[in-house]
Structures are given as C-alpha cells and as structure tokens.
Amino acid sequence: MRIAVCPGSFDPVTCGHIDIFARASTIVDRLIVAVFHNPGKKPLFTMEERVEMLRVATAHIPNIKVDCFSGLLTEYVRQQNSTIIVRGLRALTDFEAEFQRALLIKKIDPGMETVFMMTNTEYSFVSSTGVKELAMFGGNISGLVPEAVKAKIIERLNHD
Numbered sequence: 001m002r003i004a005v006c007p008g009s010f011d012p013v014t015c016g017h018i019d020i021f022a023r024a025s026t027i028v029d030r031l032i033v034a035v036f037h038n039p040g041k042k043p044l045f046t047m048e049e050r051v052e053m054l055r056v057a058t059a060h061i062p063n064i065k066v067d068c069f070s071g072l073l074t075e076y077v078r079q080q081n082s083t084i085i086v087r088g089l090r091a092l093t094d095f096e097a098e099f100q101r102a103l104l105i106k107k108i109d110p111g112m113e114t115v116f117m118m119t120n121t122e123y124s125f126v127s128s129t130g131v132k133e134l135a136m137f138g139g140n141i142s143g144l145v146p147e148a149v150k151a152k153i154i155e156r157l158n159h160d
C-alpha cells in the first residue's frame, strides 16, 4: 500500500491545500494530512482546532486521514509506514524554502522522497496568512477557504 504524508501548519486549511490533497489522494492509496507544530509561527488556531477543521473539510475524500504531530518529520513519516512527503508549490518564493527543506530531509533520511505538486492557478495566490489578513480587515474570504473554516475565522477574529 502506497502511503504519503502531507505535512503543514494549516492555520487554517485553505482551498489551495484541499486542492493539493484531492489531487495527491488520487496517486496514492492513503494520504495522511498531518498538522505539525511549527515553533517559528504563532498560530491563530490550536492543533486540535486545525485538525477538526481539516477533518470536516476533507470528509469528501475517502482515503485521507488527518493527524497531528510534533517532533522530527522524518520519524513521524516512518512511523506511518511511509517514505513519501507531499508539499504544494505556489510561486518561486516557495521554491527556495522547499528546496532547502527537501535537501535537509534527504540528508537525514536518504530513503525519504519529497514530492511537489504545483498549485492550481485558481489558488496560486491563496495562503493561510493572506486569508487571515484579509479577514482581519473585513475582506471577503468566500471561495478561498471552506465555508465552515470561514465561519471559524470570523468567530475567532471577532472574539480577540
């Protein structure tokens, strides 16, 4: 069985992420979407909230499992009986960071392969950060995130 892991902050999940999940899920038997703790970022949503939003937003894709982890990505991927990491690429700006990360992963675990999927042109400008900023200033985020996520963002921003 071919298993791949798609790790990310997903704070929160956007339609760009879901497009990558849907496409990646067609080329593997099982796709594990894993929320990871990124010490460099101060999240708007807790890990549990992000996992819950991902579960709702990916309920229509049968071979997806949503999980979370903290620690070394390669160790987590191995624990899941996988050696494939899927990441999405939007623009040239993503490339530099992803290139470095993929090489670092290769260095610490040569059996691990990072695979990249190009963004759907419709979502090439969509990022979790951009969506949160837009919502903060009252912009319309419909179509950029699932409807359930939109409601959660608005609720969170109105309470803080």
Ligand code: ADP
Binding pocket: 007, 008, 009, 010, 011, 014, 015, 016, 017, 020, 038, 086, 087, 088, 089, 090, 094, 118, 119, 120, 123, 124, 125, 126, 127, 128
């Ligand atoms: P991270 O904090 O690891 O960058 P993100 O949640 O921002 O996590 O993104 C997870 C993955 O999804 C990354 O590989 C990122 O490049 C990709 N991604 C984010 N937004 C999009 C999008 N609109 N289209 C394609 N890939 C995307």
